[in-house]
Amino acid sequence: MVDIFDEINEDLRAERTARLLKKYGWVLVLAAVGIVGGTVGWQVWDRWQANRDMAAAEQYMAAQAAAVTANVPGAPGQSDAIATLERNAATAPEGYKTLSLLRAAGLKANAGDIPGAVQLWDEVARDGTADPLLRDLASLLAVQHQIDKGDPAMLEARLKPLTDPTNAWASLAKEQLALLDLRQGKVDDARTALQSLAESATAPDGVRQRAAALLAGMGDA
Known part of the structure; x- marks a missing residue:
């Protein structure tokens, strides 16, 4: 009896599989083609x-x-x-x-x-x-x-975000801000910024040297 039931179950599974393949076989074909085509x-x-x-x-x-x-x-x-x-x-x-x-x-x-x-x-x-x-x-x-002719407010707005200490161009951006201050007659602000750059341990050598030279020209050697 157990063997008969097993055979019946197997037949039902086989018949169900055949119906599914007949109804949805095209999906499997497309999937296979899609996999190959995708590769x-x-x-x-x-x-x-x-x-x-x-x-x-x-x-x-x-x-x-x-x-x-x-x-x-x-x-x-x-x-x-x-x-x-x-x-x-x-x-x-x-x-x-x-x-x-x-x-x-x-x-x-x-x-x-x-x-x-x-x-x-x-x-x-x-x-x-x-x-x-x-x-x-x-x-x-x-x-x-544009530092010598551009709109100061616009230039400052573009430079300020670059002065973040984590930014790779921070020292160069601070140098440009100092030059912008000088252009606008903000001598004290420029002097403070240049002094900081001249003494900075992280600023590139060129930036420190230029800052020191500007300070010397301003009488702050």
Whole structure:
């Protein structure tokens, strides 16, 4: 009797399985195809990404090579290097896009095109997908190149967040704020900031030396 019941149960399970396969077998087929297709798709995507990265790297290096002789304003190849970098930024993955924009901005600044350079630095500074370190650097460079003519309130608003002690550019941002104070006639504020930078153990040597030189020029050697 037990054997008969076991056989009946097995038959029922087999029949139920057959009905399920007949009704939903296409789902299993699609799932299998999806798994295979997904694997192939991922490999294709991964290869495409690698090729795109390589192409972006090659374009960036080509622009860098052109830029080597383009650091002097008006040098041959400068406009070509800028154009190559801007084209690369339009299609390159995020890292190369940011580097290309920063390099192009530097070349424009060297050529005297400060508004064009600031526009590119601002583009990097506003890019939420770019590395925060590079975003802050772009913002600092944009301010630095407007420190003598830009709107003081706007420049100060951009510099203040960069003076946080945890920010990599804090000392340079404080230096720019001191220069902005000097421009506005806030001599005491500038002197205090420069004294702090000159005595700072964490500020780069160049910042300390410039701060000391400015203090000397103000009669605070």
